[in-house]
Amino acid sequence: MSSDETNTDHPPQAKKSQRIYLVPFPKFIFMYPTLLISLLAWAVLAIKGFKTVNPDDSLPVMMTGIFLGVLALNTFVIVFDFPRATSLTLIFILTTLALGGWMAVSMKPNLLPAVESWVMALRPAANSTFFGCISVAMLLMYVAVFVSVRMNYWELSNNELLHHHGILSDLKRYPAPQLRVDKEINDVFEFILLGAGRLILHPAGETRAIVLDNILFVGNKEKLLTQALGSIKVKIGNDSA
Known part of the structure; x- marks a missing residue:
């Protein structure tokens, strides 16, 4: 051959x-920052033994405040659409509000302590069981999404x-x-x-x-x-x- x-x-x-x-x-996929914070709070409070809490406990108050803040921002993101033009407008609005707050505090020095005392009086507190339930519920929803x-x-x-x-x-x-x-x-x-x-x-x-x-x-x-x-x-x- x-x-x-x-x-x-x-x-x-x-x-x-x-x-x-x-x-x-679905838009629920963007809720993962809330899930991560919930898992973190669950782990931290469970390790520290906060099965029951009261507003005088600093750690549960801090973790709950962070969780609520992330949840609010996360929900805001998925509820509204922010094209680039709208996002720039939002930044300008927030900047204007920040400058207005600074000017108000400069003109009325007693305003800041009053606001600070009002904020400090808000002490939301949740125990490890609460964050555990939130985490498990969100994980199950993520499983449903991927299915x-x-x-x-x-x-x-x-x-x-x-x-x-x-x-x-x-x-x-x-x-x-x-x-x-x-x-x-x-x-x-x-x-x-x-x-x-x-x-x-x-x-x-x-x-x-x-x-x-x-x-x-x-x-x-x-x-x-x-x-x-x-x-x-x-x-x-x-x-x-």
């Missing part, structure tokens, strides 16, 4: 197509876009060639927390766009989409207030 003859017994394997999974999450997203996600290959949905994993197919993708960062704080954003898919031949909210690490997903589909149109940001 000639050495130039091609061996056809073992044909070269086809290159495995790249698959990208797009999973839209639910297994029943609704999108899979992209070089040839087709697949929508998996339902308990029995029903499947709907869309053509991937000439797929156009828009990326929007419609909430600055959600992007800071988990790199989340919105992807808008425009399959060829479809009159309605597919909107996927709360895609985690959307910048990385956009890069993978670019590699898989080649040149795609990307729209970054929605600065409308």
Whole structure:
């Protein structure tokens, strides 16, 4: 047999197509700072033996205050959307309020001690059992979230876009060639927390766009989409207030 003859017994394997999974999450996914603080408070108070507390105990009051502050900020982030223009407006408002407070204290020195005494009189206190219950409840909700997203996600290959949905994993197919993708960062704080954003898919031949909210690490997903589909149109940001 000639050495130039091609061996056809073992044909070269086809290159495995790249698959990208797009999973839209509910907004509860952004509550993880509250969960982390709750777990920390639970561990600290359990180690220190604070099964029962009163407002005179400094450590439970401090941990409860931190928890309530993080919970308030976390809830504020998921309830309202903050595009970049709105976020800048919020920063200007907070700066104005801070300057106004400083001027009020400068003009009325007795105002600060009065406010300080009122704040110090607020001494919320929770024991380790409270934080344990909050932590377990939130962990169970996170488990439910990760189970639910297994029943609704999108899979992209070089040839087709697949929508998996339902308990029995029903499947709907869309053509991937000439797929156009828009990326929007419609909430600055959600992007800071988990790199989340919105992807808008425009399959060829479809009159309605597919909107996927709360895609985690959307910048990385956009890069993978670019590699898989080649040149795609990307729209970054929605600065409308």
